[in-house]
Amino acid sequence: MNELTEAMQNINWALVAPIIVLQFILMVVALVDCLKQNQTNGPKWIWIIVILFINLIGPILYFIFGRRSN
Amino acid sequence: MSLIETSSLGKRFNDTEAVKQLNLSVREGACTALLGPNGAGKTTTLNMLTGLMKPTEGTIQFDAAYEGDRRNYLGYLPQYPKFFGWMSGEEYLIFAAELAGLPKKQAKISASEMLELIGLQDDGKKRISGYSGGMKQRLGIAQALVHSPKLIILDEPVSALDPIGRREVLELMKRLKTHTSILFSTHVLHDAEEVSDDIFIMNKGTVVIEGSLRELQQTHQKPAFFLETEKSPEEWLHTLKEQDWVVDWELDHHRLMITVDNMEKARANLLKDEHLHELKLVKFEVAKTSLEDLFMKVIS
Amino acid sequence: MMRQWMVLFKKEWTESLRNFKWLWLPIVFIVLGVMQPITSYYFADIIENFGGLPEGAVMDIPLPTGAEVLAGTLGQFSQIGFLVLVLAFMGTVATEKTSGTHIMVLVKPVSYSSYLTAKWVHILMLTLGSYVIGFSAAVYYTFLLIDQVPMSHVLSGALVYAVWISFVMTLVLCLSALFNSSALVAFGSLGTALLLSILSMYVPELMMWSPGMLSSHSYSLFFVGEADEGFWLSMGATVALMVVMMVSTILLFNKKELAKDSGA
Numbered sequence: 001m002n003e004l005t006e007a008m009q010n011i012n013w014a015l016v017a018p019i020i021v022l023q024f025i026l027m028v029v030a031l032v033d034c035l036k037q038n039q040t041n042g043p044k045w046i047w048i049i050v051i052l053f054i055n056l057i058g059p060i061l062y063f064i065f066g067r068r069s070n
Numbered sequence: 071m072s073l074i075e076t077s078s079l080g081k082r083f084n085d086t087e088a089v090k091q092l093n094l095s096v097r098e099g100a101c102t103a104l105l106g107p108n109g110a111g112k113t114t115t116l117n118m119l120t121g122l123m124k125p126t127e128g129t130i131q132f133d134a135a136y137e138g139d140r141r142n143y144l145g146y147l148p149q150y151p152k153f154f155g156w157m158s159g160e161e162y163l164i165f166a167a168e169l170a171g172l173p174k175k176q177a178k179i180s181a182s183e184m185l186e187l188i189g190l191q192d193d194g195k196k197r198i199s200g201y202s203g204g205m206k207q208r209l210g211i212a213q214a215l216v217h218s219p220k221l222i223i224l225d226e227p228v229s230a231l232d233p234i235g236r237r238e239v240l241e242l243m244k245r246l247k248t249h250t251s252i253l254f255s256t257h258v259l260h261d262a263e264e265v266s267d268d269i270f271i272m273n274k275g276t277v278v279i280e281g282s283l284r285e286l287q288q289t290h291q292k293p294a295f296f297l298e299t300e301k302s303p304e305e306w307l308h309t310l311k312e313q314d315w316v317v318d319w320e321l322d323h324h325r326l327m328i329t330v331d332n333m334e335k336a337r338a339n340l341l342k343d344e345h346l347h348e349l350k351l352v353k354f355e356v357a358k359t360s361l362e363d364l365f366m367k368v369i370s
Numbered sequence: 371m372m373r374q375w376m377v378l379f380k381k382e383w384t385e386s387l388r389n390f391k392w393l394w395l396p397i398v399f400i401v402l403g404v405m406q407p408i409t410s411y412y413f414a415d416i417i418e419n420f421g422g423l424p425e426g427a428v429m430d431i432p433l434p435t436g437a438e439v440l441a442g443t444l445g446q447f448s449q450i451g452f453l454v455l456v457l458a459f460m461g462t463v464a465t466e467k468t469s470g471t472h473i474m475v476l477v478k479p480v481s482y483s484s485y486l487t488a489k490w491v492h493i494l495m496l497t498l499g500s501y502v503i504g505f506s507a508a509v510y511y512t513f514l515l516i517d518q519v520p521m522s523h524v525l526s527g528a529l530v531y532a533v534w535i536s537f538v539m540t541l542v543l544c545l546s547a548l549f550n551s552s553a554l555v556a557f558g559s560l561g562t563a564l565l566l567s568i569l570s571m572y573v574p575e576l577m578m579w580s581p582g583m584l585s586s587h588s589y590s591l592f593f594v595g596e597a598d599e600g601f602w603l604s605m606g607a608t609v610a611l612m613v614v615m616m617v618s619t620i621l622l623f624n625k626k627e628l629a630k631d632s633g634a
Contacts, residue, residue: 015511019404022397029390038199056401063394064457068155113629120477121631141479152470169478211473319521345377365546 023056030059033067040066073098073133073221075252081114088114089275092128094140096221096268101247103262104255106272107369113149114257115272116225119253120146136220142171145214145222150230151192155199159190159209162198163216170217177216184212188242204235211242215250220336221244224254228261231275240264248358259365273369290364293333295340297326298353306345313339324352329359376487386496391458398454399447399504406443406512410434436512436519437592442510442586444531447501452563455535455551456492456542457499460555462489463546476628479600486547490616494537519592527591530601533608534584538554538563540612544619581608 030051034040040047040062047066051056071106072095079092089111104112117123119130119256121141127246132140147164155161163184167177188208193201200256207227214222227243228236243265246252256262262269262283271279281287303326308314310328316335320330330336337356340346386392410433434442463486466472476485505528513517541562545555566582578600579584587604589595 007449015408015515019401019408022400026394026397029393035389048521056398060394060454064454067389117629122473122477123627139479143475144477146474146477146515148470150470151474153474154471156385165377165381166474166478169374169475171374171479212475333472335622 026056026059027051030062034062037067039068041068042066072096074253075131075245076119076128077131078128079115079125079130081111081118081123082126087275088117088319089125089126091276093270094270094277096251096253098133098220098251100267101243101252101254102270103266104253104270104272105257105262105272105365106255107257110257110369111275112257112271112272113225114275116146116223116253116255120223122146133220140336143220145217145219147207147210147214147224147227150226151210151213153198153206153209154199158197159193159201159205160185160194162209163212166213167216170219172217176190179296180218183288184216186234187215187245188212189238204231207231207235207345211246215246218347219250219322220337221251221253224252225254227254229257236261259362265359271368273363278368286361286364290357290361292329292331293336294327294329294335294359295332296353296355296357297328297346297351299324299326299346300350300352301348303346303349306349309345309366327359371484372483378480378484379492382489389468389476389495393520394510395454395500396503397498399541400507401504402446402451403443403504403506403508404511406446406508406601407439407515410439411515414505423629436480436517437523437589438506439512439516440519440524440527440592441589443505443512444527444588447504447531447535448563448567448585451501451504452538452560455539456556456559459493459497459539459542460546460552460559462493462543462550464550464555465503467550468585473628482623483623486543486620486623487616488518492545494536497535501532501535502528519572523592523595526595526597527588530584530588530597530605534581534588537581537584537608537612540615542591546616547619547623550551577605579607581611 012017030050034044034047034051037044047062051062052058054061075093076096079089079094082089082091082358085348091117094104094115106112114123118125126135130140132143136143141252156164160181163181164177167180168174172180182191182194185191188211190205190208190212193205198206198209209232211222211224211227215222224243228239231239240251240261242251243254247265247267252265254266266283268282269280270277283289302324304321307321307326310319315330315332316328317331318326326342328336333356340354435483463472472485476482509519535595539558542555542559545558546552548553549558563582566577566580567585568582570577570580570582570586574583574586581604583598583600583604589600590596590598
């Protein structure tokens, strides 16, 4: 456990923060869009879970496969 | 002067001839119906007129007064119009108008006029993905009209609609008739009778009957008698065939329809026919054949 | 003619704004671009802490050079990046054909070449834009964490790789125009890109002309500031192939019947 906290301290958060922020933006946009859609490809609740719990890939999967084009 | 004219137009898919030897001419200022059962080749014909399909035979001639690509002067509504659901109705109309060559400003003005015409002014800002079938159909007509084409071509404009949507679209077409030429296809005679001036009846890829609605009604609405008897009239029919006033007849068990050329003469003759009385008349009715009968006859 | 082209181009643009492609594609590329320098930088730490090395074992893992990290970033782009790009654009024409929305566009006095080239330019702008943003992030992090690479090397290498991306995206558009199945488009274009890259790697002497050589040329540019032998050949062939693909796709698209032969 000590080693873990040490490693965490070693990480320069200023470098990693932009990635986390971008991932967060992506997640929020995907989530809002998903909730606003009348219908998604497949059950909506699954997409919400995918967006929320699969980092980065989840929202992208939603944008590629989950949205209905028409 | 006809707006668009085809001569011996033909379309072959592999070894089926969807359209053959088709001669069609659409008058400017008229509403023309292309009437026929499913599979008669109506959609294929319209697709060739719009340029979406290339004919394998024959030619299509647009009025020479209008130069260049005939798509400039055409508006088209497919049988199942598909829109970009992410656009609003108004955006789609502006898009369609600009594609047809209208400048941006004019496209906007024209789009809002169209929305009013089809009664969607309150829904113009909504996304098309939320529209009902009837709304989409009306938007489809609007996008065909938005650049004020010389001719609009509508493929089965009412057949997918419920009775209310159907009524709306037919009424809209009646209003449009006054300022643009219309060519539409339908498999329902009643729709053709209601709005069209000219009718082309198609069957098996070719035109079987053509003419103005009035002409067709006059020439094909003949006086007729409907008879129903208890005994089979089959034998008696042989004697009847020899009469000169009989034009045609149709027998369905004990029911008989006789088409005649002179009603007075026919009535007098029939009523004094001894043999007919022996068959024990159940029903004797004087009527007229309708376009429906004609339609059924030519397509069967 | 030009006005119709702009209308079609604007429609593509609005569509990709509405379905958030302009947002998530750049983000994907930024994240991909930043990952490589950061993981390289912390690689030693990670191994040390979680690698289960015996206590007291001293392992000296050297930091990779800046050029290696940039090349590694492009390697990421060639895998996950391409996958995402192809999936994002496989349906560009194919879904319009299957849904039938293209009929109402092409029945207007619009030339088929405008219809296709408007889509083409839009795809290139969006993908190259995302690539530029993502790669800029990679360069920034690499300079910050690893070491500097001469700017002229970075720019020339990045430019050459951009041509490779353009080639793959042109392929995607062409296949999308010719086939109705998006899956087929995805397999076709990813398969071709993969095949070209692999062949270029194993039989480079036969594949001098290949667009697949461009990524290794861009790596050389990072490392030494000069491309390998045969650079202009593969560059010229790639541009020529793109032109040929676009022209023949437009011709084939012109020949194809737009309406389905339902016969009804």
